[in-house]
Amino acid sequence: MLSNLNSGHSQQAKFNLVQVKGTWIRQPEQSQLAEGKLSDAEISQNKSENGLLWTVVSPIIFSYRVIQCRNILDPGNDTLLWGHLGDEELKGTLSNSKPLRRFVVIDETVNHLYGSQVAQYFKARKTVCKILPLPTTEENKGLELVTRILEQVHEFGIDRRSEPIIAIGGGVCLDVVGLAASLYRRRTPYIRVPTTLLSYVDASVGAKTGVNFAGGKNKLGSYVPPVATFLDRSFFQTLPPRQISNGMAEMLKMALMKHRGLFELLEAEGRKLLHTKLQSCESNNDVSEHEDCATASTRIAIETMLEELAPNLWEDDLDRLVDFGHLISPELEMCVLPALLHGEAVNIDMAFMVYVAHQRGLLTADEKERIVQCMLGLELPVWHQDCTLALVQKSLRERVKHSGGSVRMPLPTGLGQAEIFHDMIEDNILHQAYQKWTDELSDSGNK
Numbered sequence: 238m239l240s241n242l243n244s245g246h247s248q249q250a251k252f253n254l255v256q257v258k259g260t261w262i263r264q265p266e267q268s269q270l271a272e273g274k275l276s277d278a279e280i281s282q283n284k285s286e287n288g289l290l291w292t293v294v295s296p297i298i299f300s301y302r303v304i305q306c307r308n309i310l311d312p313g314n315d316t317l318l319w320g321h322l323g324d325e326e327l328k329g330t331l332s333n334s335k336p337l338r339r340f341v342v343i344d345e346t347v348n349h350l351y352g353s354q355v356a357q358y359f360k361a362r363k364t365v366c367k368i369l370p371l372p373t374t375e376e377n378k379g380l381e382l383v384t385r386i387l388e389q390v391h392e393f394g395i396d397r398r399s400e401p402i403i404a405i406g407g408g409v410c411l412d413v414v415g416l417a418a419s420l421y422r423r424r425t426p427y428i429r430v431p432t433t434l435l436s437y438v439d440a441s442v443g444a445k446t447g448v449n450f451a452g453g454k455n456k457l458g459s460y461v462p463p464v465a466t467f468l469d470r471s472f473f474q475t476l477p478p479r480q481i482s483n484g485m486a487e488m489l490k491m492a493l494m495k496h497r498g499l500f501e502l503l504e505a506e507g508r509k510l511l512h513t514k515l516q517s518c519e520s521n522n523d524v525s526e527h528e529d530c531a532t533a534s535t536r537i538a539i540e541t542m543l544e545e546l547a548p549n550l551w552e553d554d555l556d557r558l559v560d561f562g563h564l565i566s567p568e569l570e571m572c573v574l575p576a577l578l579h580g581e582a583v584n585i586d587m588a589f590m591v592y593v594a595h596q597r598g599l600l601t602a603d604e605k606e607r608i609v610q611c612m613l614g615l616e617l618p619v620w621h622q623d624c625t626l627a628l629v630q631k632s633l634r635e636r637v638k639h640s641g642g643s644v645r646m647p648l649p650t651g652l653g654q655a656e657i658f659h660d661m662i663e664d665n666i667l668h669q670a671y672q673k674w675t676d677e678l679s680d681s682g683n684k
């Protein structure tokens with residue numbers, strides 16, 4: 238019945254929308270437009286003997302700022318308070334004499350380490366501030382935390398036009414606060430301040446929010462980007478080394494997929510970056526000086542990530558290079574929980590896929606070896622006993638199910654370049670790659 242509305246003897250018309258004196262009016266597409274504000278939206282209409290069909294096309298634009306800065310908690314630094322605003326908006330806001338207010342959600346561990354600085358910052362900036370520390374761990378990443386945040390936000394009372402909610406913590410904190418903000422009054426602006434390397438290069442730059450639900454990771458969530466993300470590497474000083482390696486895996490992913498320069502940087506300086514926790518040396522503080530490796534590697538990781546995310550913010554296009562390392566790792570991560578961190582599972586997946594790429598003739602033996610050595614230099618696991626061939630095959634089958642019947646597999650085709658393959662890996666290639674991977678790397682942890 239419905240399909241008849243689109244076909245047969247229907248009359249079709251398309252309309253633009255123009256706002257004249259506060260009223261939106263439809264105007265046939267071909268006609269001379271009335272003077273007024275023209276919307277990007279369109280309404281088309283199909284009329285047939287079966288009824289009437291309207292199709293609304295309403296483009297929605299998201300714009301958000303990602304700012305790499307230093308000393309974000311220094312009261313002399315405006316970023317935390319005003320970094321989300323452009324110059325014009327800031328002028329308007331500063332001319333307003335309303336007292337400043339901010340609602341801040343902070344990871345409990347981060348609160349122990351930096352909470353007093355956060356409180357000091359807002360005190361010095363004469364801002365009324367509610368700081369809510371929460372145990373934002375993976376086990377707690379559920380709707381309950383979202384509800385707790387919403388209740389407190391409601392009690393504090395925020396002006397959703399001018400008082401963004403601020404999240405300070407790792408990926409769990411940023412994801413949970415993002416979801417709460419996307420629900421409160423249907424969409425309240427929020428700001429992300431990542432304090433782990435993984436969330437700095439990954440969770441903080443995109444639009445995804447979420448919590449775990451019904452035993453599934455991030456099963457509930459939304460695609461609502463923050464108004465701004467403020468990136469300050471000094472938080473990494475208090476991270477355990479394993480958390481640094483964890484984030485390095487996502488940086489290596491971007492390097493392998495699309496940036497040979499970043500790969501070479503991680504290959505040559507990976508160990509040093511790890512041991513200095515990506516801090517710049519003091520002598521390099523002068524911004525006019527040559528960019529140091531910590532600054533360059535994080536900048537490139539962010540830029541390459543933004544290039545892949547911005548045109549596909551809602552992940553409508555299933556051909557995503559950023560999915561490299563994320564085909565087998567979700568199964569593996571859930572199966573060994575909590576033995577492997579996310580980036581570690583991703584790295585094991587990438588190491589296996591490097592063997593697949595080699596077996597397919599996409600990578601030379603030398604390139605394969607360099608990648609594995611780079612991974613080891615970053616102190617990342619490259620093999621895992623629970624990553625069995627059966628698990629690999631199951632993950633690939635699952636993948637086909639969830640991506641419209643064809644596998645979409647990003648594979649490296651050189652150092653810093655990749656392609657997305659739509660054909661299933663042949664069984665014999667998969668077996669040979671798996672065998673070689675196990676023969677060569679199964680004792681890598683003991684080296």
Ligand SMILES: NC(=O)c1ccc[n+]([C@@H]2O[C@H](COP(=O)([O-])OP(=O)(O)OC[C@H]3O[C@@H](n4cnc5c(N)ncnc54)[C@H](O)[C@@H]3O)[C@@H](O)[C@H]2O)c1
Pocket residue numbers: 344345346347350373374375378406407408409410412432433434435436439440441443444445446455472473474475476477480483579
């Ligand atoms: N939204 C996205 O696009 C996206 C992308 C990647 C990952 N994620 C999500 O992010 C989560 C993983 O993020 P994560 O690795 O940051 O984990 P996390 O948030 O659990 O943080 C890891 C640990 O580090 C501690 N911590 C945080 N900052 C610290 C600091 N500066 N010093 C000392 N300790 C600190 C935390 O308390 C926690 O114990 C997962 O839930 C994942 O689903 C989301």
Ligand SMILES: [Zn+2]
Pocket residue numbers: 439487563579583
């Ligand atoms: Zn990831």
